Amino acid sequence: MLRNRLAKIVATLGPETGTAEAMRSLYEAGADVFRINAAYSDDDANAALVRLVQDTIADPSDPVGTLWDLPGLKMRIGGFAEGSVALESGGVFTLDQSPELGNERRVYLPFPEAFAHSRVGDLLRLDDGRLTLRVTEVTLYRLTTEVVAGGGLSANKAIFFPNVPVPTAEVSARDAESLAVALEAGVDWVAATANGSLAVVQDFRRRVGNRAKLMIKIDSQALLDQLDAVLELADGLFLARGDLGSSIPVERIPNAQKDCILAARRAGKPVVVAAQMLESMVSDPTPTRAEASDVCQAIYDGADAVTLSAETAVGHYPTDAVAMMDRLIVSAEADEPDPGTLAAFSEEDTTETRVESIGGAIAHAAVGVARELGASAIVVHTSSGSTARRVARLRPGRPILCLTDSAETRRAMTVVCGVHPLLMPSLSSWKEIVEVAVRATREQQLGDDGDVIAITAGMPLGASGSTNILRVATL
Known part of the structure; x- marks a missing residue:
């Protein structure tokens, strides 16, 4: 899809x-x-x-x-008898080592190191910082706290301790x-x-x-x-x-x-x-x-x-x-791209160190050609997905069809911006790559007759990191 x-x-x-x-x-x-x-x-x-x-x-x-x-290694609180509780700012809430389900007054904390390293005055953050507790009393088995910032609290939420060492x-x-x-x-x-x-x-x-x-x-x-x-x-x-x-x-x-x-x-x-x-x-x-x-x-x-x-x-x-x-x-x-981001990235991208391989140069060229010609898509034939990522980092502003014979690469590319990965059987020639690229572009409804696409691939076929060819094809 x-x-x-x-x-x-x-x-x-x-x-x-x-x-x-x-x-x-x-x-x-x-x-x-x-x-x-x-x-x-x-x-x-x-x-x-x-x-x-x-x-x-x-x-x-x-x-x-x-x-x-x-x-x-996050520390997490235990559960509540009612599934969740509401903590009121200014109230008292206790963390202890008793495994019973908690309530609006207390909850289980199965981490002895938290009790050993906490100090009066420590601020404890719960649920990505939405709730805050201040420690008012410390024993080996119980931390008494004042609720500084209250709210709803459900089971198994992470709690951050400022002074507990982490391996x-x-x-x-x-x-x-x-x-x-x-x-x-x-x-x-x-x-x-x-x-x-x-x-x-x-x-x-x-x-x-x-x-x-x-x-x-x-x-x-x-x-x-x-x-x-x-x-x-x-x-x-x-x-x-x-x-x-x-x-x-x-x-x-x-x-x-x-x-x-x-x-x-x-x-x-x-x-x-x-x-x-x-x-x-x-x-x-x-x-x-x-x-x-x-x-x-x-x-x-x-x-x-x-x-x-x-x-x-x-x-x-x-x-x-x-x-x-x-x-x-x-x-x-x-919307128009953020000028600040564009400027920062463009400045980085013009340094000589950014194009460190033939594949990187081909990716740059493909994006440039696609922009100049108004290509409807960039089609990347790749085994590892590295060329698709190189093209994606430049944000060409059009879909990137990633043709791969690797199911693992296809699934890994699902998180990369602009990349639509398609699983294809192994291709045996450059002519076949072009034919498949044109057909895939049509099937995905990315272009009409007369539109152009930029295609990248590598020879020898199937070798990871071998991208060395760029071609423009007309639908």
């Missing part, structure tokens, strides 16, 4: 959308990638979700991707276990928290290998300071703005978003923006004006994809949320 937009939508699956019928509805509304948040269910159930996505949306003309978001040498045992299940299930992308450590990124890279694509979550100042090094190891970035907002001042989030997007585009790798994008649609059928502006700003900044979390996992209007996200992206893409 070819979308009428370039940026992609990542929709999180959950209790409201864990059925084949719901998945099909989300896909038809505009979801391109389904995210599984491994922190909220057991690994076997999450693996079953991956398989259900693959079985439900199996038509060759309907590319879909899966993204497994590892639990990470930074290697992947945690919980993440390693979840990762093994994800890879066995055949997931396309893995999103991982590195705890601010490049050593953990390296460990994830070693464990994932080439069995999936690795997306590192940018959730701390330490990783913001090492974006280029992270991108040397990772296949993409996941900007976790909620977690990031717990570690840096909230007013710095917009600039951090721009920095992440520009760094990823320079590297030719996708970047996904996440957290509270249409949060009000968990309970309301329409978003706030501020949320609509937030989504559009991410598109203006150049994000490859934007994410729906609770909106589709537990919200009352999951399909409406995807449809609204689709409408907002289409509207934003109809």
Whole structure:
């Protein structure tokens, strides 16, 4: 299914959308990638979700991707007898080590280190910073707090402690276990928290290998300071703005978003923006004006994809949320590009270091030719997807048809801006590539008789990184 937009939508699956019928509805509304948040269910159930996505949306003309978001080392509270509670500002709320279901006065916190390292006066952030507690009393088994910023609180929400040390040498045992299940299930992308450590990124890279694509979550100042090094190891970035907002001042989030997007585009790798994008649609059928502006700003900044979390996992209007996200992206893409972003990227892109290979030069040339001739599409024949990503980073402003004989590449490309991946049998000659490119463009209704397309490929055929040919064809 070819979308009428370039940026992609990542929709999180959950209790409201864990059925084949719901998945099909989300896909038809505009979801391109389904995210599984491994922190909220057991690994076997999450693996079953991956398989259900693959079985439900199996038509060759309907590319879909899966993204497994590892639990990470986040501390999370326990459950509530009534499912959720409302905390009033100024009230008293206790965190303790009693495993009973909680209520409006207390909740279970199964992390002894939190009690050992907390201090009176510490500010604790819950649910991506929406709620704030101030510690007023500390014992080995109980933290008494005052509610500074209240609101609704449901089970299993993450809680941030400012003084609890986080291991930074290697992947945690919980993440390693979840990762093994994800890879066995055949997931396309893995999103991982590195705890601010490049050593953990390296460990994830070693464990994932080439069995999936690795997306590192940018959730701390330490990783913001090492974006280029992270991108040397990772296949993409996941900007976790909620977690990031717990570690840096909230007013710095917009600039951090721009920095992440520009760094990823320079590297030719996708970047996904996440957290509270249409949060009000968990309970309301329409978003706030501020949320609509937030989504559009991410598109203006150049994000490859934007994410729906609770909106589709537990919200009352999951399909409406995807449809609204689709409408907002289409509207934003109809506007003129952000001059500031264009200037920053153009300046970076004119340096000699940006074209480091023949494939990179061909990608630049294809975009230039397509713009000069008003081509209806750019068709990329690729095995690994690297040329499609090189073209996509330049944001040519028209669809990129990615013809590949690799099912893994096809699914991985579902998160890349502007790329519509199509699975094709192996092609044996340049003439055949041109014929297939023209036919695919017509079948996808991307051009009329007389329109032109730019086509890239490599010789020898099938060799990764061999892109060295550019041709213009007329429909």
